[in-house]
Amino acid sequence: MSHAKSAGFSPARLETLDRVMTQRYVESGMLPGYQTMIWRGGKLAHHSVSGRMDIERDAKWREDAIVRIYSMSKPITAAALMILVEEGALGLDDDVHAHIPSWKNLGVYASGMPTLLANQPPQFLTTRPDRRMKVIDLLTHTAGLTYGFLMRTAVDAAYRKAKINDFQTPGGLEQFIDDLSRIPLEFTPGEAWNYSVSIDVAGYLCEKLSGMPFGEFLRTRLFEPLGMKDTAFYCPPEDIKRFASCYQPGEGGRGLKLQDDARKSTYAAPPKLEAGGGGLVSTAEDYMRFCRMFLGKGALDGAHVLSPKTVQLFSLNHLPGGKQLTDMAVQGTQFSETGYDGLGFSLGCGVNVDVAKTRLPGTLGEFFWGGAASTAFWVDPKEDLAVVFMTQVIGTEARLTLRRDLRTLVYSAMTESYTL
Numbered sequence: 001m002s003h004a005k006s007a008g009f010s011p012a013r014l015e016t017l018d019r020v021m022t023q024r025y026v027e028s029g030m031l032p033g034y035q036t037m038i039w040r041g042g043k044l045a046h047h048s049v050s051g052r053m054d055i056e057r058d059a060k061w062r063e064d065a066i067v068r069i070y071s072m073s074k075p076i077t078a079a080a081l082m083i084l085v086e087e088g089a090l091g092l093d094d095d096v097h098a099h100i101p102s103w104k105n106l107g108v109y110a111s112g113m114p115t116l117l118a119n120q121p122p123q124f125l126t127t128r129p130d131r132r133m134k135v136i137d138l139l140t141h142t143a144g145l146t147y148g149f150l151m152r153t154a155v156d157a158a159y160r161k162a163k164i165n166d167f168q169t170p171g172g173l174e175q176f177i178d179d180l181s182r183i184p185l186e187f188t189p190g191e192a193w194n195y196s197v198s199i200d201v202a203g204y205l206c207e208k209l210s211g212m213p214f215g216e217f218l219r220t221r222l223f224e225p226l227g228m229k230d231t232a233f234y235c236p237p238e239d240i241k242r243f244a245s246c247y248q249p250g251e252g253g254r255g256l257k258l259q260d261d262a263r264k265s266t267y268a269a270p271p272k273l274e275a276g277g278g279g280l281v282s283t284a285e286d287y288m289r290f291c292r293m294f295l296g297k298g299a300l301d302g303a304h305v306l307s308p309k310t311v312q313l314f315s316l317n318h319l320p321g322g323k324q325l326t327d328m329a330v331q332g333t334q335f336s337e338t339g340y341d342g343l344g345f346s347l348g349c350g351v352n353v354d355v356a357k358t359r360l361p362g363t364l365g366e367f368f369w370g371g372a373a374s375t376a377f378w379v380d381p382k383e384d385l386a387v388v389f390m391t392q393v394i395g396t397e398a399r400l401t402l403r404r405d406l407r408t409l410v411y412s413a414m415t416e417s418y419t420l
Contacts, residue, residue: 077276078348144185203276317344
């Protein structure tokens with residue numbers, strides 16, 4: 001049951017939210033279906049589903065649908081690492097090589113290209129970085145790492161050749177870290193912002209410092225305490241009927257075609273590499289429980305997983321010198337889960353630092369992120385608000401427009417603001 005009016009929303013305007021999202025995105029063929037959940041003031045203000053979770057099987061979108069959250073895994077991994085920071089296992093200002101000794105002498109790319117021969121290591125010339133990589137650099141994508149799919153540099157070409165971050169890497173996170181030790185950095189840590197595998201490295205630190213597999217650490221220290229019963233690195237066989245298929249734009253950008261059949265998906269079996277940067281599946285309800293933990297200042301239903309002061313760090317910009325993404329994003333960056341204007345970067349997610357520059361309604365200190373399959377969330381502590389949006393379309397150019405519309409329609413439905 002939703003409580004729109006008592007949570008400070010107009011029921012009629014929330015109906016407009018659903019109508020616009022359905023007509024503009026589902027009926028037009030850009031999305032197969034979606035789910036929206038809004039929580040405010042300790043209440044479920046709105047919850048809606050529309051369309052289908054499996055077009056081929058004509059299955060309607062379920063309220064308990066399990067979806068690939070891709071990069072919405074990143075804030076979860078950041079929160080997990082902060083549990084260990086609170087316990088004194090590491091500090092955000094630690095040198096990364098203090099915990100990964102093989103990375104002590106990582107150089108910065110100067111010249112060279114990956115070799116064409118399969119068994120020959122890359123031939124790179126490197127320079128010494130101006131400073132060491134810090135743990136905070138991993139959480140803010142300023143570590144000098146990259147993603148192979150960015151198709152931008154010789155370094156990301158080396159990532160592709162080495163199959164960096166492949167979920168089926170035989171040696172799991174250990175091999176992932178070992179493979180990265182042989183590839184140079186894109187830039188000196190702290191010099192630029194580049195979307196990267198750095199949060200997966202944070203997942204490795206959780207695994208190493210906790211002494212248990214990363215997935216087990218997440219389950220015991222975060223998911224079970226918070227009641228996130230459907231969040232994991234794969235969808236178990238008994239729940240496969242709830243697992244949504246994933247789609248991509250059809251030929252010429254018209255309609256949708258199947259990208260990953262839920263019944264045949266790699267996510268239907270445990271991966272060899274538990275990727276904290278993009279490997280989790282979840283539900284809208286589970287992810288909302290994660291968001292509600294932040295609104296509860298680190299606690300939910302009696303479970304205390306983080307302290308209020310740690311939670312406050314998620315509302316702050318941790319980019320060097322307080323810079324914004326527009327100041328630090330590397331030239332030629334072709335992918336992100338957000339635009340850059342008015343935004344900084346927090347712990348594993350973006351943060352609003354200049355509302356006017358975003359050209360969208362919002363609040364200073366709200367933090368957010370999205371996933372490659374067009375999922376999205378944000379937490380607005382000052383308005384006591386959390387929003388979770390789930391769908392399953394990868395590679396659509398409408399991803400950022402969709403999130404713009406969602407944000408505009410949610411805030412436009414408010415009848416009461418706690419910050420004005």
